[in-house]
Amino acid sequence: MKEKLYKKEVWITVVFTVLLMLMGHFAQIFVIFPGLKGGRLWGFPVEYIVPILMGWFGLAIVCLIQTVVCNKFDDELDEFVKSQKPEQVTVKTGKG
Amino acid sequence: MPMEYALKEVWTGVAVIAVMFALFYYIGWWSSKKTASEDDFYAAGFSIGPVTNGLSMAATWASLATFLGVIALILKLQVPFVYLWIQWAISIPLLTLLYGTSLRRMKAFTPGTFIKARYGNGATLVIAGWMMLIMVMYALGQMIGLGQAFEILFGVPYNTGLIVAGLATLGFITMGGMYGASYNAAFQMIIMILAMIVPMGVIMKKMGASGWWFPPLAYGDMVPEMLKAIPTFFDMKYDYRWYFALIPAFTLGPVALPHLAMRVFTSSSIKSARWAMFWFAVFLGTLFTGCYTAGFAGNFFTATTGAKIAKPDQILLIMNVYYNPGLIAAFVIGGAMAAGLSTVGGNLMAIAGLMGNDLLGVLAPNMDKRAKMKWGYVTLGASGLIAILLAFKPPAFLVTSILWAFGLLATTVSPGILLGVWWKEANKLALMISSIVCGIIYIVISPHVLPSICIGKGIVAALGMSGGLVTVPLSFALFILGSLSFNRIGALSAWAPTLEDRKVIDRIHGWGADYDEKRYNNNTWAIAAAVVCIGITYWGLQPWA
Numbered sequence: 321m322k323e324k325l326y327k328k329e330v331w332i333t334v335v336f337t338v339l340l341m342l343m344g345h346f347a348q349i350f351v352i353f354p355g356l357k358g359g360r361l362w363g364f365p366v367e368y369i370v371p372i373l374m375g376w377f378g379l380a381i382v383c384l385i386q387t388v389v390c391n392k393f394d395d396e397l398d399e400f401v402k403s404q405k406p407e408q409v410t411v412k413t414g415k416g
Numbered sequence: 417m418p419m420e421y422a423l424k425e426v427w428t429g430v431a432v433i434a435v436m437f438a439l440f441y442y443i444g445w446w447s448s449k450k451t452a453s454e455d456d457f458y459a460a461g462f463s464i465g466p467v468t469n470g471l472s473m474a475a476t477w478a479s480l481a482t483f484l485g486v487i488a489l490i491l492k493l494q495v496p497f498v499y500l501w502i503q504w505a506i507s508i509p510l511l512t513l514l515y516g517t518s519l520r521r522m523k524a525f526t527p528g529t530f531i532k533a534r535y536g537n538g539a540t541l542v543i544a545g546w547m548m549l550i551m552v553m554y555a556l557g558q559m560i561g562l563g564q565a566f567e568i569l570f571g572v573p574y575n576t577g578l579i580v581a582g583l584a585t586l587g588f589i590t591m592g593g594m595y596g597a598s599y600n601a602a603f604q605m606i607i608m609i610l611a612m613i614v615p616m617g618v619i620m621k622k623m624g625a626s627g628w629w630f631p632p633l634a635y636g637d638m639v640p641e642m643l644k645a646i647p648t649f650f651d652m653k654y655d656y657r658w659y660f661a662l663i664p665a666f667t668l669g670p671v672a673l674p675h676l677a678m679r680v681f682t683s684s685s686i687k688s689a690r691w692a693m694f695w696f697a698v699f700l701g702t703l704f705t706g707c708y709t710a711g712f713a714g715n716f717f718t719a720t721t722g723a724k725i726a727k728p729d730q731i732l733l734i735m736n737v738y739y740n741p742g743l744i745a746a747f748v749i750g751g752a753m754a755a756g757l758s759t760v761g762g763n764l765m766a767i768a769g770l771m772g773n774d775l776l777g778v779l780a781p782n783m784d785k786r787a788k789m790k791w792g793y794v795t796l797g798a799s800g801l802i803a804i805l806l807a808f809k810p811p812a813f814l815v816t817s818i819l820w821a822f823g824l825l826a827t828t829v830s831p832g833i834l835l836g837v838w839w840k841e842a843n844k845l846a847l848m849i850s851s852i853v854c855g856i857i858y859i860v861i862s863p864h865v866l867p868s869i870c871i872g873k874g875i876v877a878a879l880g881m882s883g884g885l886v887t888v889p890l891s892f893a894l895f896i897l898g899s900l901s902f903n904r905i906g907a908l909s910a911w912a913p914t915l916e917d918r919k920v921i922d923r924i925h926g927w928g929a930d931y932d933e934k935r936y937n938n939n940t941w942a943i944a945a946a947v948v949c950i951g952i953t954y955w956g957l958q959p960w961a
Contacts, residue, residue, distance in 0.1 A: 322927075326935055329925065336513050344506035344667065347499040348659045351652060363636020365650045368495055372633075372708060375502035376701030383509050383697045387690040390517070394686060394926065401928040 325397055332393060336386045343382055346374040425742030429569045432746040433753065436607070437584055440600050440757065444588035447596035454789050457593040458525035458769050460682040468602045469688070470695020473508050473679045475605035475758035477670075477700060479554075480561035481818070482707050483612070483752035488728035490711030491718065493875070494649050496658070498708050503662055505700050507670035508680070512693045514671065515837040516680035518924040520689055524681055526674050526766060527833055528774030533920050534836045534913075535844045537778040542848050544770045546828040546855060547674050550821045551770070554675075555763035555803040556810060557818045558756045559585075563807060565756065568730065569749050575808060581753075582804035589761045590797045597761040598682055604754035605699060611751020612706040619713055619739045632705035638716065645719035649712075655961065657885070658876065664952075665884030669822030672829040674770060675762030710735075760803075768796035820862065823880030827887040828855040831895045837925075839899075840918045840937040845911035846898030854891035858883050872960045885956030889949035896946040900939065 342349075350357050350367040359366040455461050464472065489497045508516075519530050528547065532540040559582050566577030589597060616631040624641075627634020642649055670676065683689035714731040717723065717738075725731055733752075736745040772792030776783060783791075828851045835842045861871045862883050872882020902908045922931050 322930065322932065326932075333513060337510065340506045340510050340513065341663070341667070344503035345499075345659070345662065347502070347652070348656070351656050351659050357652075361636075362633065363639050365639070367652060368498070368650050369633075369636075371499055371502055372705060375505050376697075376705055379505055379509065380694060380697040380701060383694040386509065386513065387687075387694050390513070390690055391687045397926045401926065401930065404928065404930050 321400060325393075325400055328393060329397075332389060336382065336389075339382045339386075340379070343374045343379040346371040346378070425746065426570060428742050429746040429749065432743070432750045433569070436750050436754065437588070439603065440588045441591070443600045443603060444592035444596040447592035447599055450595050451593045454525070454773070454785050454792070455523075456595060457789050457792055458765070458773060459523070459678070460594040460598045462520075462523065462682065463684050464598050464682045464688075464692075465684055466688045466691035467695050468598065469679060469683055469692035471602035471605040471699055472598045472682075472758075473676070473692060473696040474700040474703065475601035475608065475755070476675055476679055476762035477504065477508065477696075477759075478605070478608060478703055478755050479759040479818075480558055480565070480752055480756035482608070482703065482755050483732055483748075484561060484729040486707055487711045487714050487731050490708070491714055491725075491728050491731060494646070494653075494715065495651065496653055498711065499652075499659065500662055500666065501704060501707070503667055504670060505697060505704060506667065507673070508676055508696050509693045510667070511671045511673075511677055512680050512689060515833055516677060517686045517689055518837055518926075519677065520681050520683060520686050521926060522920075522924045525678070525773045526681075526769040527672065527677050527829070528674070528770050530836065530924070531832060532774060532777060534842075534917055535832065535847055539832065539844050539847050539851075540774055540778050542851055543829055543832055544774045546825070546851065547672075548767055548770050550825050551674065551763050551767045552799065552803060552806075553821045554818055555760050555767070555799065556806050558760040558763065559803045559807040560810060562753060562756045562760070564729075565749060565753050568733070569746070578804060578807050582800070582807070585757055585760060586764075586797065586800035586804070589757075589764055589800065590793065593793075593796075594678070594682060594765055597758075597765050598679075601758040601761060604758040605703075607754040608751045608758075609699065609703050609706070611748045611754070612703055612710065615736055615740050615744050615748050616706055616709055616713065618744070619735050620709070622739045623713060623716060631709045632702065635709060635712065638712075641720075642712070642716055646715055649715060657955070657960075658881070661876070661881040661885045661956075664826055664888035665823045665879065665881045666819070667826075668830045668888055669824070669826035669884075672825050672833055673766075673822075675759075675766040678762070678766055678769060760800075764796050764800050764803075767799040768792045771795040771799070817879060820864065820878065820880035820883075823884030823888065824855060824858055826884060827851075827858045827891045830888070831892045835892070835895060835899075835942075837921065838936055839896075839942055840913060840921055840933075840935075841899050841903055841939060841942065842895070843899035843902045843911055843913065845902050845908060846895050849898055850891045850894035854887045854894060857890070858887040861886065871957065876960055882956065882960055886953055889952040889956070893946040893949035893953065896942050896949075900942070 357367045361369050451457050524530050528544040531543045562581040563574050563578030566581045567574045613631055617628050620631050620635055621628035625635040625638050680689050683692055710732050717735055736748045772795045832847045859865050860869055863870045863877045870877055876882045903912045919931050921936050
């Protein structure tokens, strides 16, 4: 169970990191694939307006999905932790 | 005659700013009554709800540059600078995903709290030191901008504007602690959005856009005229490396900005922090998209009117004076000031947290919580005063570019936080060495300190893009390889992560008492990442066109 949860956490983190990077750096797609340039959307060149839309609505949608998925994962993890022997969780203050 | 901003209705401007500051002070005073403990002072009692926090996050991120500098830089670099600006918006979602909720789980006040728990005192001094330097640079830039805003709004000398704006700002920020900073920032974000979007609608209508009713996205019918006036406006002028360099220089740095991370930590719960991230994306996207419209309009305005702008930073204000009534123009400058105030509030709270909580925790570990909170107040006030004093005659190195400082943060701080949260092998000594060595290299190869030793040239070097492409991956690689080596040298065992250090990682990821040595301990991926980083460093060392 915990192995499955761990893998799920890693996958969620990797997938959403990639998606967030894509939303923030969408202009790179038009540099890597210059053939995509030249179209028009709402009167704007696509290489201008699509990165802007991705950085706003695209990002908001990814954040929404990320929130729902991560919050659901937290519930699963909490359930697992509750099923274990209860113990006080503390954080070490540390020494150099 | 070059055009410069001049508001004729000075008293209108005075009234707008006076009303705004009165509201900020009221919020600061009201917040001060809620501040009774360290949790309240540094983290607003871990109580801020998602919508308020989303607004506060957006306000803390959007600085004076959103109203002034960015539009000037769009005038200079045109659309590539828009691409540069778009990626800022992923900082808080990325931060929340990669470590924000983990650190919120341990109830950290700043990222320094985690560094201390994970790496100990020595590393805390190094990392908190870098973060404080960058926060002072950031706050200094905002103070200079606030002084200039008063100068151009009221026609007073810069120094007078700086003292009045600086002290007035410091007053309400110090009064309210993190509660005040949070609620004020949320309110300031609403002002910013209104001040950016609504006046732009009027400007776009007068410029001839049929979609003036929605300035952020509905000006496509102006594109043919824009292309006639500036045929190169939409050109993607640079090669792929320029766009890739945005990641190490400008994405990975802000991920470690303490004043942004602290906004996540103030959330009422981990789930609330994630919802705040969603609202942040909505609100910041609205403001930023309005800002790109202003950049488009600024280019269009200068190209079609033939106006020579003496101070490009003032282009938004010039357009408002040109097209809008004085009251609206004064409100826009009020919005610009709100942007500066919310950011400087976050900067000063971060400095107070780093000093009052993290560094004092190292230097005076037995100090009681109440005394530490008092020191937090003292640090907050003192750091603001230092920023004001530095702004009188700012050292060129410190104000060169806050954008450049993001690369420094990505080099010195980000690897320690990210690998510290996700990799149990991360070694204390390797962190200190990689942070100090690569930080110094970043400073040396920039054009700002030793211009004769510089990687890249022009604006690419000045903004830290060429430097960051070398030192950020180098820092990650050095940290990873150093950790793997030092952990296997008996003489250096004191610096290796202890079992307790490794347990911290499992706990902050939410595993409670369940500890598994294999979790967050994959050396194959770490080595692969180091190899990729070395490759990127080599790529960064190649001459720039």
